[in-house]
Amino acid sequence: MQHLIEFLIIHLVKNPEEVKVERFEQDNGEVIYELSAHPDDIGRIIGQHGRTIKAIRSIAKIVAIPKKEKFRLEIVE
Numbered sequence: 339m340q341h342l343i344e345f346l347i348i349h350l351v352k353n354p355e356e357v358k359v360e361r362f363e364q365d366n367g368e369v370i371y372e373l374s375a376h377p378d379d380i381g382r383i384i385g386q387h388g389r390t391i392k393a394i395r396s397i398a399k400i401v402a403i404p405k406k407e408k409f410r411l412e413i414v415e
Contacts, residue, residue, distance in 0.1 A: 342401060343371055343411065346394050351379035369409040371398075383413065 340361050348354040353376035362370045375383060384391050395411050402409055 339369075339398060339401060339405075339407065339409065340371060343373065343394065343398060346397065347373065347375065347383060350382050350390065351375055352382070353379055367408060369407060371409060371411045372414045373411060374414050377415070380413065380415075 340359050344357060344359045347357050347359070351357060356374075356376040356379070358374045360372045360374075362372065364370065373383070382390070383394075385393075391411075391413070398409065398411060
């Protein structure tokens, strides 16, 4: 999942070398993916009215269904 998120984000931004996705596992089994990128690229990742990040989250949810993985994708600075 982490590689999928990185792949999608890297192809959206102008500074792909600064994209980082970190994976943290919670005690309740939920996985949190923290996404960080160059400040100029955050707007591209979020998209107009949040449409781009919603689409990325939807794609990740589809991939997570067969694995029964609960996750959250958060943007951090």
